[in-house]
Amino acid sequence: MALFKLPRLKFWQPSASSSSGVVPAQSMQPSTPPPPAIVPQVKTLTQLEREMEVEAKRLKIQSPDPVTRHSPRVLNKLIWLTILVGIPVGALWVVNLPYPPIRYPVARTAPILLLPTYISIDNNYREAIAAVEQARQFIDNPTSAVDLDLGQQKVQEAQARLDALPIDLLNTFPQSRYWWYDWRFSVSGFNAARSEVGRLQAKVVQEQNAQTRFVDAEQTLTTAKQQYQQATTPLDKQMAIANWRSALDQFTEIPGQTLAGRTAQQKLQAYQRDFQETVGLAAGNERANIVIEAARQFAWQAAQYSQNPPHSVSEWQRVENLWQDAIQRLEQIPPTDLAGYAEAQKLLATYTANREQIKVRRQAEANSVVAFQQAQQDIESLLATIPDGGDVTNLNQTISRLQGIINQLERVQEGTTVYLQAQELLLSAQNKLSQLQP
Numbered sequence: 366m367a368l369f370k371l372p373r374l375k376f377w378q379p380s381a382s383s384s385s386g387v388v389p390a391q392s393m394q395p396s397t398p399p400p401p402a403i404v405p406q407v408k409t410l411t412q413l414e415r416e417m418e419v420e421a422k423r424l425k426i427q428s429p430d431p432v433t434r435h436s437p438r439v440l441n442k443l444i445w446l447t448i449l450v451g452i453p454v455g456a457l458w459v460v461n462l463p464y465p466p467i468r469y470p471v472a473r474t475a476p477i478l479l480l481p482t483y484i485s486i487d488n489n490y491r492e493a494i495a496a497v498e499q500a501r502q503f504i505d506n507p508t509s510a511v512d513l514d515l516g517q518q519k520v521q522e523a524q525a526r527l528d529a530l531p532i533d534l535l536n537t538f539p540q541s542r543y544w545w546y547d548w549r550f551s552v553s554g555f556n557a558a559r560s561e562v563g564r565l566q567a568k569v570v571q572e573q574n575a576q577t578r579f580v581d582a583e584q585t586l587t588t589a590k591q592q593y594q595q596a597t598t599p600l601d602k603q604m605a606i607a608n609w610r611s612a613l614d615q616f617t618e619i620p621g622q623t624l625a626g627r628t629a630q631q632k633l634q635a636y637q638r639d640f641q642e643t644v645g646l647a648a649g650n651e652r653a654n655i656v657i658e659a660a661r662q663f664a665w666q667a668a669q670y671s672q673n674p675p676h677s678v679s680e681w682q683r684v685e686n687l688w689q690d691a692i693q694r695l696e697q698i699p700p701t702d703l704a705g706y707a708e709a710q711k712l713l714a715t716y717t718a719n720r721e722q723i724k725v726r727r728q729a730e731a732n733s734v735v736a737f738q739q740a741q742q743d744i745e746s747l748l749a750t751i752p753d754g755g756d757v758t759n760l761n762q763t764i765s766r767l768q769g770i771i772n773q774l775e776r777v778q779e780g781t782t783v784y785l786q787a788q789e790l791l792l793s794a795q796n797k798l799s800q801l802q803p
Contacts, residue, residue: 493526575625586612653705663691679729688720740773
């Protein structure tokens with residue numbers, strides 16, 4: 366725009382004489398030439414724009430902003446408004462602080478000031494109940510580990526909601542009701558929710574432990590299977606088979622009431638079938654032979670301890686426990702192992718009969734010891750009633766008591782530890798009885 370210049374404009378200006386219409390007479394005197402016309406300075410558009418900007422700034426400085434002119438008055442209004450609103454809000458915040466010395470007097474005199482606290486109690490209580498219900502659905506009826514994780518999150522949320530409730534205020538005013546607010550909180554519901562949260566937390570821990578055991582069992586099973594496939598020597602195969610069996614046993618030890626336990630029971634059949642197909646019948650027979658050999662070792666120990674009777678009650682109990690251990694080993698052989706199961710059943714019949722015999726002898730020993738001790742007490746009591754001279758004052762009573770002692774001694778069975786001593790006392794009592802009888 367600076368390249369263009371304004372054209373020079375010439376305006377015709379009539380003189381005074383011409384404007385009046387009168388033509389002056391020509392003077393004889395020479396006329397003076399007119400002064401030269403003033404030529405205006407030509408300005409470019411850029412210069413004009415700059416001048417306009419300078420003029421606008423000057424006018425803006427001279428005319429003050431109305432907002433700036435009234436800003437102190439508006440600021441004062443805002444300050445007073447903040448003070449008027451902040452003081453009640455601050456006081457309301459103070460009285461709702463979770464401190465009993467502050468909240469108890471307010472609850473007694475002006476409970477409406479605790480409306481924010483009551484609203485918080487109601488909201489936390491309702492959210493806690495809802496979280497408990499959701500957690501119960503996830504934890505009591507889980508379908509996957511994701512449900513357990515969601516249930517644990519809901520339990521934590523419910524616990525946080527219950528912890529947010531002011532227990533001190535609820536214990537002091539458990540059944541507060543006001544016409545301006547009716548909350549849904551109840552002490553019984555709170556206690557039930559807290560107990561349910563504790564139960565769900567314990568069940569989550571149980572489920573997590575079972576899940577950990579299930580994962581460990583699967584890892585052990587996978588490792589043992591790989592070891593068996595990579596084994597090159599019989600010893601390596603035996604170790605792999607032992608680890609494989611140990612992994613299968615770990616699945617049976619997982620609690621069946623847990624999600625991991627139910628999953629383990631479902632997979633165990635497939636794992637056992639895979640074991641039989643991979644390892645073969647020889648491994649099963651080998652395991653049965655190992656179990657049968659272990660049972661025979663227990664039976665041999667039981668036979669050794671039962672030799673040279675009589676034995677005390679504790680010794681017979683030890684022999685009985687050894688027979689029981691042998692029986693438990695044989696019961697571990699499954700019916701699917703045909704050869705091992707048949708042999709185990711034969712030994713099981715023999716070992717069970719031996720255990721029952723030992724049980725009878727243990728009971729006989731215990732009864733005989735009790736009868737012998739009772740007879741000894743009766744003899745001591747009878748001797749205490751006889752004078753030093755040996756004269757019997759009440760003959761019939763003495764004969765009756767002697768007969769009772771004889772009956773007790775006759776209960777001592779043969780083959781017990783107290784049988785010989787009982788026979789000596791029995792013979793002495795019978796002789797004394799024959800002397801007293803007419």
